[in-house]
Amino acid sequence: xxxxxxxxxxxxxxxxxxxxxxxxxxxxxxxxxxxxxxxxxxxxxxxxxxxxxxxxxxxxxxxxxxxxxxxxxxxxxxxxxxxxxxxxxxxxxxxxxxxxxxxxxxxxxxxxxxxxxxxxxxxxxxxxxxxxxxxxxxxxxxxxxxxxxxxxxxxxxxxxxxxxxxxxxxxxxxxxxxxxxxxxxxxxxxxxxxxxxxxxxxxxxxxxxxxxxxxxxxxxxxxxxxxxxxxxxxxxxxxxxxxxxx
Amino acid sequence: xxxxxxxxxxxxxxxxxxxxxxxxxxxxxxxxxxxxxxxxxxxxxxxxxxxxxxxxxxxxxxxxxxxxxxxxxxxxxxxxxxxxxxxxxxxxxxxxxxxxxxxxxxxxxxxxxxxxxxxxxxxxxxxxxxxxxxxxxxxxxxxxxxxxxxxxxxxxxxxxxxxxxxxxxxxxxxxxxxxxxxxxxxxxxxxxxxxxxxxxxxxxxxxxxxxxxxxxxxxxxxxxxxxxxxxxxxxxxxxxxxxxxx
DNA sequence: CGCCTAGTTGACCAGGTTCAACAACGGTGG
DNA sequence: CCACCGTTGTTGAACCTGGTCAACTAGGCG
Numbered sequence: 235x236x237x238x239x240x241x242x243x244x245x246x247x248x249x250x251x252x253x254x255x256x257x258x259x260x261x262x263x264x265x266x267x268x269x270x271x272x273x274x275x276x277x278x279x280x281x282x283x284x285x286x287x288x289x290x291x292x293x294x295x296x297x298x299x300x301x302x303x304x305x306x307x308x309x310x311x312x313x314x315x316x317x318x319x320x321x322x323x324x325x326x327x328x329x330x331x332x333x334x335x336x337x338x339x340x341x342x343x344x345x346x347x348x349x350x351x352x353x354x355x356x357x358x359x360x361x362x363x364x365x366x367x368x369x370x371x372x373x374x375x376x377x378x379x380x381x382x383x384x385x386x387x388x389x390x391x392x393x394x395x396x397x398x399x400x401x402x403x404x405x406x407x408x409x410x411x412x413x414x415x416x417x418x419x420x421x422x423x424x425x426x427x428x429x430x431x432x433x434x435x436x437x438x439x440x441x442x443x444x445x446x447x448x449x450x451x452x453x454x455x456x457x458x459x460x461x462x463x464x465x466x467x468x469x470x471x472x473x474x475x476x477x478x479x480x
Numbered sequence: 481x482x483x484x485x486x487x488x489x490x491x492x493x494x495x496x497x498x499x500x501x502x503x504x505x506x507x508x509x510x511x512x513x514x515x516x517x518x519x520x521x522x523x524x525x526x527x528x529x530x531x532x533x534x535x536x537x538x539x540x541x542x543x544x545x546x547x548x549x550x551x552x553x554x555x556x557x558x559x560x561x562x563x564x565x566x567x568x569x570x571x572x573x574x575x576x577x578x579x580x581x582x583x584x585x586x587x588x589x590x591x592x593x594x595x596x597x598x599x600x601x602x603x604x605x606x607x608x609x610x611x612x613x614x615x616x617x618x619x620x621x622x623x624x625x626x627x628x629x630x631x632x633x634x635x636x637x638x639x640x641x642x643x644x645x646x647x648x649x650x651x652x653x654x655x656x657x658x659x660x661x662x663x664x665x666x667x668x669x670x671x672x673x674x675x676x677x678x679x680x681x682x683x684x685x686x687x688x689x690x691x692x693x694x695x696x697x698x699x700x701x702x703x704x705x706x707x708x709x710x711x712x713x714x715x716x717x718x719x720x721x722x723x724x725x726x
Numbered sequence: 727c728g729c730c731t732a733g734t735t736g737a738c739c740a741g742g743t744t745c746a747a748c749a750a751c752g753g754t755g756g
Numbered sequence: 757c758c759a760c761c762g763t764t765g766t767t768g769a770a771c772c773t774g775g776t777c778a779a780c781t782a783g784g785c786g
Contacts, residue, residue, distance in 0.1 A: 301626055303712070309629040311622045323619070326612045331619055331717045355608070358601040365611055366572045368618065373569070373577055375621050376557045380547055382628040383555040383673025387741080418764065427629025432742055434766060450751095466549070471577045633774080664732065678774055680734060696783095 245269065245293055245343040249317050253363035260360060263353045269345045276416070280334040280342065286324040288344045292316050295340025296416050300424065301332045310425045312375065313337075313417075315401055322368060325351060337416040366473075373471040382427060385466070388436050390426055392445060392465035397472070399455060404474040412454040491515065491539055491589045495563050499609035506606060509599045515591045522662070526580040526588065532570040534590045538562050541586025542662050546670065547578045556671045558621065559583075559663075561647055568614055571597060583662040612719075619717040628673060631712075634682050636672055638691060638711035643718070645701060650720040658700040 244265050250256060256264070271293065274280065280290060280297065297314040311332060314320040320334050325347055354361040377397070381390040398415070402408035419437070423430045440446045445461050447454040455461050490511050496502060502510070517539065520526065526536060526543065543560040557578060560566040566580050571593055600607040623643070627636040644661070648654035665683070669676045686692045691707050693700040701707050 301622070303626060303630045307630050309626045311625050323615050326608060327615050327619075327719055329716065332622065355604040358604045358607060361604060361607060361611075362572060362601070365607075365614070368611070368614055369569050369573050372614065372618050372621065373573075375618065375625065376547070376578065378625055379557050379621065379628065380549060380555045382625065383670075384549045384553050420764080424629075429743055430765085431744080431767090435742095438766085470575065473573055666732080675775055676733085677735085677776080681774095684734085 245271075245291055246345065249291065249319075250360060250363055252317070253366065254359055256360075260357050263357060264360070267345055267349045267353060269343045271341055271343050274336045274340045274342065276336055276338050276340075278336050280336065284330075285328055286321060286330060286347070288346045289319050289325060289350060290321055290334070291319050291343040291345060293341040293343055295342075296337040297334055297340060297342075298337055298421070299332050299334055308424045309427065310421065311378070312371065313398070313425075316405060316407070318371075319364070319367065322364060337421070370471075370473050373473070377471055387426065387428060387432065388439055389465055391422070391433075391436055391440065392461055393467055394425065395446060395453065395455060396462055396465050396467035397469075400467075400469045400472055400474060404472075411456070411458045412452065414451050415448070415453040416451055491517075491537055492591065495537065495565075496606060496609055498563070499612065500605055502606075506603045509603060510606070513591055513595045513599060515589045517587055517589050520582045520586045520588065522582055522584050522586075524582050526582065530576075531574055532567060532576055532593070534592045535565050535571060535596060536567055536580070537565050537589040537591060539587040539589055541588075542583040543586060543588075544581055544583055544667070545578050546581060554670045555673065556667065557624070558617065559644065559671075562651060562653070564617075565610070565613065568610060583667070616717075616719050619719070623717055633672065633674060633678065634685055635711055637668070637679075637682055637686065638707055639713055640671065641692060641699065641701060642708055642711050642713035643715075646713075646715045646718055646720060650718075657702070657704045658698065660697050661694070661699040662697060 244267060246264050246267065246269070247256070247261065250264065269291075274295070292314055294316055297318075297320055298310045299312040299314065299320055300308050300310045302308050312320070314334075321330060324330055354364070374397070377393070381393055385393060395415075399408055399411060399413060402413050407413070417425070419430045419433045422428075422433045426433070428436075437446070437448060441448065444456060445464060447456055461467075490513060492510050492513065492515070493502070493507065496510065515537075520541070538560055540562055543564075543566055544556045545558040545560065545566055546554050546556045548554050558566070560580075567576060570576055600610070620643070623639070627639055631639060641661075645654055645657060645659060648659050653659070663671070665676045665679045668674075668679045672679070674682075683692070683694060687694065690702060691710060693702055707713075
């Protein structure tokens with residue numbers, strides 16, 4: 235998708251409107267924020283200075299947050315979909331302790347910290363909205379930990395597939411229990427801390443149990459209820475239906 | 481420790497003062513917040529309603545945040561030390577997706593959401609300070625994920641022991657590379673997703689490598705540098721030395 | 727003393743890794 | 757159009773980490 239086809243207005247408005255009802259004054263303040271839209275090829279690092287000076291808002295595409303350890307080992311800690319701000323941490327902490335990488339072609343809006351910080355402190359309700367985002371991200375991360383600690387490997391994969399479907403559906407980016415999964419088996423290995431060989435065999439098991447259909451990048455979940463049950467997936471932690479009053 | 485021996489004034493003041501410089505006005509607002517101090521025996525659940533109406537601030541003792549899965553399996557997702565607010569999520573999300581349990585005798589201050597929310601929206605700087613806490617907690621959780629995904633089991637344990645020492649030392653609760661670790665081997669198993677049998681053998685390995693001395697509840701780290709190197713521990717993610725200007 | 731909890735040990739088994747080879751696919755250049 | 761190449765996915769076999777079960781030990785406490 236190219237930037238020209240994106241909705242007009244400040245991209246942050248669209249995000250915030252899903253979280254709170256904006257007053258005209260708040261809206262004007264956000265509209266006044268600088269931003270710059272840039273496109274990225276798949277599998278490109280979204281480079282950061284040591285001390286970042288802007289936030290990035292995902293407009294289209296998937297990003298992953300990862301950290302390299304030792305030589306060559308990579309742990310992916312989050313998958314970021316449109317509407318998320320993967321580096322929000324930089325607004326209030328001095329350094330980033332991880333890297334960002336695109337999985338697909340992506341368009342990102344970069345918003346300088348300075349302006350954003352002053353709007354957020356002038357309109358605390360907006361800060362609250364973004365705060366909620368960070369809390370949900372934490373909840374997703376905790377599920378990740380629960381999966382790594384307690385779930386069987388196939389259960390973990392199934393759980394992630396459920397989670398991603400729920401998040402995409404809430405964004406209007408997936409329907410009918412199918413979506414494009416831009417991860418390679420290597421990526422999945424780096425998400426779960428498993429080898430690609432094992433991922434491959436696990437996917438085959440899930441396929442032959444008719445819990446998933448995965449061909450190339452296209453994933454279908456033909457028996458959603460059974461998959462949800464198998465994964466013990468309970469979407470409460472995603473707080474998708476939450477719309478605050480006011 | 482009994483509540484009478486705690487420092488006087490509103491307990492939240494002490495926490496915030498470590499994070500930001502409070503104006504007299506801000507200080508007065510926080511002093512005006514209601515709170516109630518309660519003591520808990522070790523290994524007691526700090527019960528929550530489905531929809532919590534207050535936050536809990538740890539004054540003394542250790543808490544853990546956990547979630548039960550299946551029958552009997554427990555995953556611990558965080559250890560909380562004095563000064564932390566384990567259920568801050570409840571301030572801005574409608575339900576808690578985990579439970580809290582004391583590890584030691586603890587004293588907790590409960591602060592009603594309503595008052596806290598209004599103080600935070602009137603003084604956004606205070607909200608920013610607490611926000612930063614949530615971000616650090618997220619960074620700790622990400623390290624947890626990195627450990628589970630990429631580190632060897634002994635490396636994971638060593639990393640946790642380093643992290644806890646760094647956090648305790650920053651609070652003035654540990655020195656000389658030793659501290660009281662209130663976790664049983666069962667607890668450690670539930671932290672790392674390993675069986676107690678395996679934890680036991682790993683601790684023995686660490687002991688015989690002279691990386692740790694652990695007897696009863698008392699843990700010493702006799703060769704800190706070697707342990708740090710072994711664990712690949714880099715405390716940056718804890719943001720311990722960060723003191724904002726103003 | 728007896729009981730309970732926490733820690734320790736051994737034997738066996740399952741899940742996951744590693745290494746190595748190969749297959750399928752898409753893109754590129756001749 | 758085909759040959760070539762790199763990336764991704766697939767398979768087999770040997771090996772190792774960590775789980776399970778079961779028994780036993782060491783302390784703490786009434």
